[in-house]
Amino acid sequence: MTLLTLKDFGVTRRKREVLRDVNMTVDQGELIGIIGANGAGKTTLMRAAMGLIDSTGHSSLAGLSPYARGRAVAWMPQSREIAWPVDVETLVRLGRTPHLAAGQRPQAEDFAAVERALLRMDLGALRGRTATRLSGGEQARVLIARALAQETPLLMADEPIAGLDPAHQIATMRSFADLASEGHSVIVSLHDLGLAARHCTRLIVIDKGGLAADGPPQEVLSAARVRETFGISAYFKTTAEGPIFQPLEVVA
Numbered sequence: 001m002t003l004l005t006l007k008d009f010g011v012t013r014r015k016r017e018v019l020r021d022v023n024m025t026v027d028q029g030e031l032i033g034i035i036g037a038n039g040a041g042k043t044t045l046m047r048a049a050m051g052l053i054d055s056t057g058h059s060s061l062a063g064l065s066p067y068a069r070g071r072a073v074a075w076m077p078q079s080r081e082i083a084w085p086v087d088v089e090t091l092v093r094l095g096r097t098p099h100l101a102a103g104q105r106p107q108a109e110d111f112a113a114v115e116r117a118l119l120r121m122d123l124g125a126l127r128g129r130t131a132t133r134l135s136g137g138e139q140a141r142v143l144i145a146r147a148l149a150q151e152t153p154l155l156m157a158d159e160p161i162a163g164l165d166p167a168h169q170i171a172t173m174r175s176f177a178d179l180a181s182e183g184h185s186v187i188v189s190l191h192d193l194g195l196a197a198r199h200c201t202r203l204i205v206i207d208k209g210g211l212a213a214d215g216p217p218q219e220v221l222s223a224a225r226v227r228e229t230f231g232i233s234a235y236f237k238t239t240a241e242g243p244i245f246q247p248l249e250v251v252a
Helices: 042-049 066-072 088-099 108-120 136-149 166-181 193-199 223-230
Strands: 002-013 016-027 031-035 056-059 073-076 154-158 185-189 202-207 210-215 232-239 242-250
Touching: 002 042, 002 185, 016 042, 016 185, 016 210, 031 042, 031 166, 031 193, 042 154, 042 185, 066 073, 066 088, 073 136, 088 108, 088 136, 108 136, 136 154, 136 166, 154 166, 166 185, 166 193, 193 242, 202 223, 210 223, 223 232
Parallel strands: 031 185, 031 202, 073 154, 154 185
Antiparallel strands: 002 016, 002 056, 202 210, 232 242
16 A cells, blocks of 8 residues: 655745655555755655645645544654643643544543553653653653654654664664554654664665665665765675664765
8 A cells, every 4th residue: 555655746945946856655564764964855855745845746645634644644843842841641642633523532542542652662651751851862752652642554753863862762763663564654864874774674865856766775875875975985784683884984
């Protein structure tokens, strides 16, 4: 089943062409990493695909009503501001909003979804804490849990592991991989190419306003592509424990 289709897709902002001629589909069971240099258009691609900013061409999500879109895709933006001093469990429960009619109280299935999200993000011990009093990394995990509680076919997250300690970075990527194995799909923008190589089933490189590469990590992270896109040399090896990608040095 296809969860997202972009065809002849592009974005122009302030008279500058940010993205052009983007063609891609996302099917069930994929964990897709969007990678590229700062300013390449990773965030713009995801936001435009959901209809949050204007675009040209076709996106299968952009034309949906807000209610239908909330059931089709969960979105975790890069900004992590928590506006109200509510407890963690209440904040995570907000992820169930698209599944509730106006004025409807959460049902058993909503509470179950919240429990699953809290468990995935190791937040059980923090469920009663005030979210605004948590550390930045803990707040990030709470906001990921809110998106997980939405339990949509597709989850899109903009730099979700930024600011997390190494253990929770790995745990979060494993949670995303588990979601993909269960039939959902996850699209994440990442700067950590090592985690991208190890956990993603597919990588998409954004460079010079378009899709420069799209495929399995071992193909996308070739020496030539890494040098051209990121200006670095790197070591890549597939081992019994999984892929290992290590940036080495800046190259001219």
